[in-house]
Amino acid sequence: MxxxxxxxxxxxxxxxxxxxxxxxxxxxxxxxxxxxxxxxxxxxxxxxxxxxxxxxxxxxxxxxxxxxxxxxxxxxxxxxxxxxxxNLIGIGMCGPTVIVHGSADQKQRYLKRLLRADDIWCQLFSEPAAGSDLAGLRTRAVRGGDSDNGGDNSHWLVNGQKVWTTRAHQSDYGILLTRTDPDVPKHRGLTMFVVDMKAPGVTVRPLRQMSGGADFNEVFFDDVVIPDAERLGDVGDGWRVALTTLMSERLSLGGGGTGIGPRAETVARHVAEHLGALSPDRQALVRQQLGKAYVAVLGARYTGYRQLSRISRGELPGPEASAGKLSGTRSARDLADLAVRVLGADARVAGGFWQELQAGLPGMAIAGGTDQVLRNIIGERVLGLPAEPRADKGVTFKESLAAERGTP
Amino acid sequence: MNFDLDQEHRDLADAARDFLSATASPAAARAMLDDGATVRPGRAELVKSGFATITIPEHAGGGGGSVLDLAVVAEQAGRLLAGPSLVTFARAAVLLAGDDRLADLAGGDRSVAVVDHDGPVLDAVGADTFLALRDGALVCGPGTVTAREPIDPTRGLGDVTLGDTEELVPDAAERWLHGERVGRTILAAEGLGAAARVLEIGVAYAKERYAFGRAIGSYQAVKHLLVDAYVEVEQLRSLVWWAAWAADHAPDELPLASAAAKAAAATTLEQAAEAVIQVHGGIGFTWEHDAHLYWRRSKVDRFLLGDDVSAYDEVARLAVTR
Missing domain, CATH: 1.10.10 (Arc Repressor Mutant, subunit A)
Structure with missing residues (x-):
C-alpha cells in the first residue's frame, strides 16, 4: 500500500x-x-x-x-x-459516443474539432416528461418526414422538446436521442443522431436556475431535418448507444481523488476565521458539524483513492463509483450550509461567495443522477438487491403512455 | 497510487478468519450473555495464535508486523465479535515498547489492560497487569477489577482500582497519545468488520424475505436504508486503511486519520446495526437473532477511546488549524 x-x-x-x-x-x-x-x-x-x-x-x-x-x-x-x-460534455460523453457508433466520415469531421473546442457539443437526452426514466422520452424522429413520403429515406424529421441541456446556447452540435418507433417497448424504439444546433427549427431558450445562473436550456425541435448520415448506431438501437454515452462519462472523467463542491480545507479555513466571534457553546456545535462533514469528505476522498488505484492497475470504474457522487453532494451541502451559518448577521442575506455557492448545490444532487437513482444503482448492481417493481415492462411505449393517462 | 490491500494482506485476513471462526461467533457472544460463558477465542488462544501480538517486535516474541497487518486481522475479529479486543494488544505494544513486560505479554505470561480515566476499562476482566497514565508518567501494576453488568460482554468492561504501581516512563504523554491513536485505528477496524458483517446479514435477508409478493429489498424504502449503510461502511474501510497506513508510515497524518476513523466507526456501526434490525422487522429484535449482538457492540464501542462527539471535535480542531 x-x-x-x-x-x-x-x-x-x-x-x-x-x-x-x-x-x-x-x-x-x-x-x-x-x-x-x-x-x-x-x-x-x-x-x-x-x-x-x-x-x-x-x-x-x-x-x-x-x-x-x-x-x-x-x-x-x-x-x-x-x-x-x-467542452467537458463533448469530451466526456458526445465524443466517445461518436467514436464507438459514428461513421468514418463523422469521426473525421467532428472529433478533432471537438477536442480543440472549435465546436462545442451538448447532450440532448432529458425531456420534460423523461428525467430519471430517460427511456420514456417523446421527441419523435420520422424517416422521410411522414408516412406519405415513404420513398425518401435519406433524412429524418424531428419534432419535440429537450430540457436541462447544459451549454445548448453555446453549442454547435449535439447528440440527440429520439423515439423512432412507439409501437415497441420503450427501450427498443429509440435512435440516436448528431444534430446541427444551428439548423433551421432548433430553438434554444436558456433556463434560469435557482441560483440565478443560466448554464442550461430548453431546446425545441420543430420540423428539424437531420440527414440519415448523421445517425449514430442502428435505427432502434438508441438505448444501447445512450448507454455508451453514460458509461463514457464515468470513464473519461477519471473519477476519484477530486471532490464535489467546496474543498473541505477551504471551508475549514473559513470556519476558523469566524469561530472566534461565536460563543463557546456555539463553537462546540460548529465543531461537531464541521467534524461530521469533514469525516464524510475524507471518507469519500480516500474511497476515491481506492478507485484510482484500480484505475491505475488498468481496471474500469464500476457502479460503486456512484457512492462518491451520492455522499459528495450531501457533504458539499452540509459544508456550504455551515460556511454560511458562521457568517452571523450576513448569513440571511445574499451576495456573498458562500451564499451563492449554497444555492448551486441542491441541483448537483439531481444533475447526472438523482440521489434516489444512485441508491438504486448501488443497491441493485453492487449489493445485488432485486430491481424496483416497474409497470412498463413488456408493453409498448404507446401502451405505457396510455396507462399514464389512465386510458386502458 | 496503490491504496489497496495486497495479496499478503488478503491471505492474512483469510488465515485470521479461519482461526477466529473456530471459536468466536455471535452465538459465543450470546452465550456470554446467557450463562456467563467466557469470551472467545480468549486471551490465551489469541496470543498463542500470534494474531494478537503482530505489532510486538520479533525480539520481544511478537510478529514484528505493521499496524495495517493488525487492522486487517481486527476487521475479521470484528465480524465475529471476537474478544478480547485487539485494541488492548495494540496499545500495550506501544506503551510497553522497550520494556521486558512486552515479552511476557507476547509469551502469554501477562494479561494486560489499559486503564483510561473515563469509566469502566476495556478488557479489564481477566487482566492481571494494568497500564495507566498518572501525572504524565506511564505506570504499571496490579489492580482489582469489579466487572460491570455488560451491554456487550465481549468487551470485558470492569472498574479498575490500581494497586501499587511502578513508574515505567516518566514523561509518557506523547507515547500515551500515540497508543490511543493506534488503539483508535484498531477499534475502527473492529467496527468496520462488525458493520460490514451485520450489513451482509441485512442484505441477505432483504433478498429472501417477501412481502406484498416481492422481495423486500426491491422496495426503495428498504434498499436505500441498506445502501446508505453500505456507502458508510466502504468509506469507513478507506479511513481505517488510511489511519493504519499513517500509523506505519506517516505519523503526521495519524492524529487526523485516527480521529476520523474512530468517529466514522462509531457512527457507521450504530447506523448499520440499527438499519439491519429495522430491515428484519419482528425477528430483528429477538434475542435469538444476531442483529442485537452487533447493536450491543455499537452501543459500547462508541464510548471507547473517547466517544464519537470528542472524535468529531478533534477532527474539527485539527481541520481548522491545518
Whole structure:
C-alpha cells in the first residue's frame, strides 16, 4: 500500500503540472472563462499541448492514454483551482459516443474539432416528461418526414422538446436521442443522431436556475431535418448507444481523488476565521458539524483513492463509483450550509461567495443522477438487491403512455 | 497510487478468519450473555495464535508486523465479535515498547489492560497487569477489577482500582497519545468488520424475505436504508486503511486519520446495526437473532477511546488549524 505515483505517473504529473503552472493565467479567472471565446482558446491551448482527450484513440485525435493519465490531469487542474473545460460534455460523453457508433466520415469531421473546442457539443437526452426514466422520452424522429413520403429515406424529421441541456446556447452540435418507433417497448424504439444546433427549427431558450445562473436550456425541435448520415448506431438501437454515452462519462472523467463542491480545507479555513466571534457553546456545535462533514469528505476522498488505484492497475470504474457522487453532494451541502451559518448577521442575506455557492448545490444532487437513482444503482448492481417493481415492462411505449393517462 | 490491500494482506485476513471462526461467533457472544460463558477465542488462544501480538517486535516474541497487518486481522475479529479486543494488544505494544513486560505479554505470561480515566476499562476482566497514565508518567501494576453488568460482554468492561504501581516512563504523554491513536485505528477496524458483517446479514435477508409478493429489498424504502449503510461502511474501510497506513508510515497524518476513523466507526456501526434490525422487522429484535449482538457492540464501542462527539471535535480542531 502506498499513495505514490509510479515512475511513469510521476513523470506525467510533472509534465502536466509544469504546463498548467506556466499557462494557468490563461484559465484561472472563472469569469473570463465563461466567456466562450477565451474558454475555447484555453481548451485549444491544452489540446495542442496534448492534455485534452488523452484517453481517446490516436485516430480519433486523442493520444491513446490511460484513465490514470486523465485522472492526474483532473487532479492537477483541481489543485490549481482551474475551471472545468468548456467542452467537458463533448469530451466526456458526445465524443466517445461518436467514436464507438459514428461513421468514418463523422469521426473525421467532428472529433478533432471537438477536442480543440472549435465546436462545442451538448447532450440532448432529458425531456420534460423523461428525467430519471430517460427511456420514456417523446421527441419523435420520422424517416422521410411522414408516412406519405415513404420513398425518401435519406433524412429524418424531428419534432419535440429537450430540457436541462447544459451549454445548448453555446453549442454547435449535439447528440440527440429520439423515439423512432412507439409501437415497441420503450427501450427498443429509440435512435440516436448528431444534430446541427444551428439548423433551421432548433430553438434554444436558456433556463434560469435557482441560483440565478443560466448554464442550461430548453431546446425545441420543430420540423428539424437531420440527414440519415448523421445517425449514430442502428435505427432502434438508441438505448444501447445512450448507454455508451453514460458509461463514457464515468470513464473519461477519471473519477476519484477530486471532490464535489467546496474543498473541505477551504471551508475549514473559513470556519476558523469566524469561530472566534461565536460563543463557546456555539463553537462546540460548529465543531461537531464541521467534524461530521469533514469525516464524510475524507471518507469519500480516500474511497476515491481506492478507485484510482484500480484505475491505475488498468481496471474500469464500476457502479460503486456512484457512492462518491451520492455522499459528495450531501457533504458539499452540509459544508456550504455551515460556511454560511458562521457568517452571523450576513448569513440571511445574499451576495456573498458562500451564499451563492449554497444555492448551486441542491441541483448537483439531481444533475447526472438523482440521489434516489444512485441508491438504486448501488443497491441493485453492487449489493445485488432485486430491481424496483416497474409497470412498463413488456408493453409498448404507446401502451405505457396510455396507462399514464389512465386510458386502458 | 496503490491504496489497496495486497495479496499478503488478503491471505492474512483469510488465515485470521479461519482461526477466529473456530471459536468466536455471535452465538459465543450470546452465550456470554446467557450463562456467563467466557469470551472467545480468549486471551490465551489469541496470543498463542500470534494474531494478537503482530505489532510486538520479533525480539520481544511478537510478529514484528505493521499496524495495517493488525487492522486487517481486527476487521475479521470484528465480524465475529471476537474478544478480547485487539485494541488492548495494540496499545500495550506501544506503551510497553522497550520494556521486558512486552515479552511476557507476547509469551502469554501477562494479561494486560489499559486503564483510561473515563469509566469502566476495556478488557479489564481477566487482566492481571494494568497500564495507566498518572501525572504524565506511564505506570504499571496490579489492580482489582469489579466487572460491570455488560451491554456487550465481549468487551470485558470492569472498574479498575490500581494497586501499587511502578513508574515505567516518566514523561509518557506523547507515547500515551500515540497508543490511543493506534488503539483508535484498531477499534475502527473492529467496527468496520462488525458493520460490514451485520450489513451482509441485512442484505441477505432483504433478498429472501417477501412481502406484498416481492422481495423486500426491491422496495426503495428498504434498499436505500441498506445502501446508505453500505456507502458508510466502504468509506469507513478507506479511513481505517488510511489511519493504519499513517500509523506505519506517516505519523503526521495519524492524529487526523485516527480521529476520523474512530468517529466514522462509531457512527457507521450504530447506523448499520440499527438499519439491519429495522430491515428484519419482528425477528430483528429477538434475542435469538444476531442483529442485537452487533447493536450491543455499537452501543459500547462508541464510548471507547473517547466517544464519537470528542472524535468529531478533534477532527474539527485539527481541520481548522491545518
Amino acid at each position: 502506498d499513495f505514490d505515483d509510479t515512475r511513469e505517473e510521476a513523470a506525467w504529473r510533472a509534465e502536466v503540472r509544469a504546463f498548467l503552472e506556466q499557462h494557468r493565467d490563461d484559465g484561472t479567472d472563472r469569469d473570463t472563462v465563461w466567456d466562450t471565446g477565451t474558454a475555447r482558446t484555453w481548451q485549444a491551448t491544452l489540446y495542442d499541448a496534448g492534455f485534452v482527450g488523452v484517453t481517446w484513440p490516436v485516430e480519433a485525435g486523442g493520444r491513446g492514454g490511460t484513465p490514470m493519465q486523465q485522472a492526474i490531469i483532473d487532479q492537477e487542474m483541481s489543485r490549481l483551482d482551474l475551471p472545468p473545460l468548456i
